[in-house]
Amino acid sequence: MKKTFAFLLCATSACVAGPAAAADHRFPSHPVTLIVPNAPGGAVDILGRLLSERLQKTWGQPVVVMYKPGANTVVGTDYVARAPADGYTLGIVVTSHVINPTLRKTMPFDTLKDLAGVSMLVTSQIVITATPSFAAKDLAGVIDIAKKQPGKLSYASPGSGSSMHLTGELLKNMTGIDMLHIPYKGSGPAYTEVMAGRVPLLIDPLFSSMPYIKSGKLKPIAVTGKTRDASAPDIPTVAETIPGFNVQSIFGLVAPSATPREVINKISADVGTVLRSPDFKARLAEVGLTAAPSSPEEFDAYVRDEIAKWAPVVRASGATAD
Numbered sequence: 001m002k003k004t005f006a007f008l009l010c011a012t013s014a015c016v017a018g019p020a021a022a023a024d025h026r027f028p029s030h031p032v033t034l035i036v037p038n039a040p041g042g043a044v045d046i047l048g049r050l051l052s053e054r055l056q057k058t059w060g061q062p063v064v065v066m067y068k069p070g071a072n073t074v075v076g077t078d079y080v081a082r083a084p085a086d087g088y089t090l091g092i093v094v095t096s097h098v099i100n101p102t103l104r105k106t107m108p109f110d111t112l113k114d115l116a117g118v119s120m121l122v123t124s125q126i127v128i129t130a131t132p133s134f135a136a137k138d139l140a141g142v143i144d145i146a147k148k149q150p151g152k153l154s155y156a157s158p159g160s161g162s163s164m165h166l167t168g169e170l171l172k173n174m175t176g177i178d179m180l181h182i183p184y185k186g187s188g189p190a191y192t193e194v195m196a197g198r199v200p201l202l203i204d205p206l207f208s209s210m211p212y213i214k215s216g217k218l219k220p221i222a223v224t225g226k227t228r229d230a231s232a233p234d235i236p237t238v239a240e241t242i243p244g245f246n247v248q249s250i251f252g253l254v255a256p257s258a259t260p261r262e263v264i265n266k267i268s269a270d271v272g273t274v275l276r277s278p279d280f281k282a283r284l285a286e287v288g289l290t291a292a293p294s295s296p297e298e299f300d301a302y303v304r305d306e307i308a309k310w311a312p313v314v315r316a317s318g319a320t321a322d
Helices: 002-025 043-059 074-081 096-103 139-148 163-175 187-195 206-214 261-276 278-286 296-317
Strands: 032-036 063-067 089-094 115-130 154-157 180-183 201-205 219-223 248-256
Touching: 032 043, 032 074, 043 063, 043 089, 043 115, 043 248, 043 261, 043 278, 074 089, 074 115, 074 248, 089 096, 089 115, 096 163, 096 296, 115 139, 115 163, 115 206, 115 261, 115 296, 139 219, 154 163, 154 187, 163 180, 163 201, 163 296, 187 201, 187 206, 201 206, 206 219, 248 261, 248 296, 261 278, 261 296
Parallel strands: 032 063, 032 089, 154 180, 154 201
Antiparallel strands: 089 248, 115 201, 115 219, 115 248
């Protein structure tokens, strides 16, 4: 009798566990929400909409893009960190994700403990440009001018604490030069001032700068990634002058940290398939983005390493959250 009862209990347990396991295998079985931590418009919005369209086809379920801007992406990412850990709420993160833990005095979530990496999504280049009349034509010339006139050479960025600002600070740290940072409220006024010659240098995304480079309104100095960009192969890298220098804008995908690993792995694999498709890569290239899929473990390691990389740069710069 005991054996019969035990058998029936095991059989019942299997019946209960079976559908749950099957549900996991069938993920997703209902709509998924993709949080974009910025206002509509711009590269992250474009990426979010492109990714949602492809994943919707892959999964046969709606993938709804929801905008949660605020506090330099913290508001949107906090929404993801607090969401049910079931894989049905995902969030896009950008470069500020690895800068905010040092830049902001308080954070509503722990970047490393409360969020799990799903995959790196894409990267994009940052470029240093100059007003056309600027004396230097390359990075070595910029460094030479800065060394001869400590603290007098200035560069513009779209805001204090932005990845573009901190790219300039990292350049200062690695070369020992002293440049003055001029922050603006967004890229628009920064472009105006540099093209007019009132500020000699600008650091901003390559894609945004290319129209002005092509029209001759800005002089390209160097891109900040470790390799030259395919869209502008004639522009050298900073690393060609300063070995080891590597800064790129990044976009990644995260989920609440307690999300089952099998669900995270499935999402990561499906996202990777989308990112590796030739037509999707071509569409990304049109907006200055390069597909860079990774495993969840690789993206988690990247986030840890980048937080450690930027912490001393942020502290040395004296930047705080706007």
